[in-house]
Amino acid sequence: MRSDRTRSELPRLAFIYSGWNSEDPPLLLAEAAEGVASLLWVLPDARELPRAVLRMLRGLGDVVDVTGLRGEAAAEVIRQHAPTGLVCCNDSYLVWAADVAHALGSRFFTPETAIRLTDKLAQRRALRDHGLPTPDFWDADELVDDAVIDSIAHRAGFPLVLKPRQGRSSQDIEALRSPDELRAALPSIEPGRMLIEGFIPDPSGASQSAGSAPYVSVEVIASDGVISVLGVTGRPPLAPPFRETGCVFPANLSQRARDDAIAAAVTATRALGVETGPLHIEVKSTDTGPVVIEANGVTGGGAIRDLIQHGLGVDVLQLAMRLAVGEHIVFEEPPSPDEVGFFFEMQPNKDARRIVSVDGLDDVARIPGVERVIPGLRAGDECSWRAGTTGFIAAVFGAAPDHAAANRVREQFYDRMSVTTTNA
Template sequence: MGGSNPTDHPAPPESPTPPAPPTPPVLLVVYGRGSATARGVLTAGRRLCTAVFLGDLGDPKVAADLAQLPKSATVVDTSGLTEEQLCDRAAEFGAAGVITFSDHLLRTAAAVAARCGVPFHDRATVEVLVDKFRQREALAAAGVQSTACRTVHSAADLGPALAATGLPAVLKPRSGAGSVDTCLVRSTAELADRYAEFTEGVASPAVFVLEEYLVSDPTVVGEFWGDYVSVESAIRDGQIRTLAVTGKLPLAPPFRETGYFTPALLPAGLADEVVALEQRALRALGIREGVTHTEIKFTPAGPRLIEVNGRLGGHVSDVLKRSAGTDLLALALRLALGAFDPPEPVLALGADCPKVAFQYFLSPPADGLAPGPGEVLDGLHHLPGVDLVDATIDPSWRADWRAGTEWLIGTVYGSVPGHPELRATVEGIHRTMADFWS
């Protein structure tokens, strides 16, 4: 007789196979010298994306940065590749986004983004972001701000350019960053000398611009503080969201930044005025995607634009994260991947921003100076609010103003309860450093 064996039991149903975790989207990082380190990008992108770094390993600084990444990181050497070859290589990764933190790589990043079909500054927008002359032209054409500016291709252009700008004027590379080879000129002779210094012995000299000097009004925020600020914004499909207004310490000659702090210290209503000007400029330049860093100066005629940068501002992410908890670098990565979730803007001290975070740059007050003994810097650790002194002392190092904001030996990091406390700490740093440079 047929039948079931009473000792037989039906097999238990198979447990369903758990779904595989979603594959993180690929973010192409067009990497070069800029406002974020490779390790910083990798850390900010953890659990968010798979970062693929496209970098020119023929550049010693870039090669050294990328060599610090774990072996599991994907690095593509772009040295020797044409733009078409680089874009073809980039397209193999099926990327969801593209980002760069380097001014001189904005054109490359735009080409890669176009090839991969992901949002980024379009090529026309990139041209006004990396070309100081074209940016001035675009802002004037849109009625945002007219600033006298002329290109200088050779010494023969100096006279006509100076006739348009008047004195004093600012001489700088047409495409550049970090105040490199940027100076104030007060006479025809000084202009000729500086231009000769920048171009002498150079096989293919850069094109420079000479532009009107924006006269400062130190009464707006007080002479102790810098006479300018930066505005950080996130833009998605043309929608602009302000992230923060960053305060500055006074420039060192000729145009070297000496430090940042967040939030800025501004009279009532001025933050709104600054943000309104910044947003008019972003729209005039056609910026529809990404994170921007816009510098604005206080003048007797009111706030005026220094320049608009189409990438994250250097050092800003650190002070904003420590003051208000906003991770601007991670936000920039999310934005590149299609998310748009900016927090409330950081404009003043309050519940959302309970302290002032700062960075002070250890740069010399004049050219040709040498660093002193390291033990002098030990005194900085005892100042109120100082959390870290990150400095490298090379006795053979000498100051060179032409290097711009790279002309420093380190940075002091810290945070304090308010702006009066920040002033006291900065004054303490000044006293300590007066005994350091020789």
């Protein structure tokens, strides 16, 4: 969507900007808002931002510094600028943004919904209460004695999955394979931080092609209670223990598996109480049907946004902005791309602790279909599986005519990279 209106004629949109590395750079955010809204940059913690970024933001719109203010107090400052709506793309500030939006009377997630979208324990409870299948789960703080641990071992078996209640990018997620490993992990757990759940079993049959993980993400847009699906994104196999290695759009699914994933995502959207806003919902295939892994109240990360824009010509962030300023957006049928977009990452081995050398990036750039090579860790950098998806060595972005061709790009990417690490 583009408009001939001047900035002063456009609705004003409060954009919660934290500078977190998962957020797009300010210039790209401003480009997404072009013709849709005049951006009001709201800074929940300006102390985190370099001066150069602050200068850039002031050149792209008005800036409001509400560092340290809680929801209602921040809303009083923001209200003076008369925003029409509000957008937040950082999970860490979603609950705070919901409190601000509630005080402003803006279209956004309710504070209760924002908690469900950011706290995986609250989310699991909401999904279970709505009748959706979930693995067994426990607040790690409640595992206080051997009797409780023995009960969990008897009920759920092993492996169990230990994960942050509030986290991103597969960080600090690990498998616990015995009661002894569970007991050893508990003393180091920070109170209120971790969730333990049963492992969602892999399907015995192939719901996706070879070279794919058994889960997908469904990209959802809710508008005044009407739920639209933009598409389903697939994943290559994970790197141990649970690190993502990229994404493929659209997913290589059978029609039935695709329909099942979409139905689970739509039901989860309603279970979490989402009326308006973007959602990124991960769904795993199992022998007994789809299981929602997690739902996030933000647009899919930078790679997914790029893949959807590349494949469909649709900017999911701009859709979120349009929703926020009052537009009603409905897709009767998910659009269909002509190509298979891919984003593949190479992760360090699980035991690696430092990168010694990285070679092959120039050769990777010459693989047909690769449009962009993204360097990650460099020689001398420390590495750890706990960094999750963000601790990658290199990544490639591009498009292929079909899924088989995309898989060949992934194989060539790994073949042409030469990486040396040390475990010390």
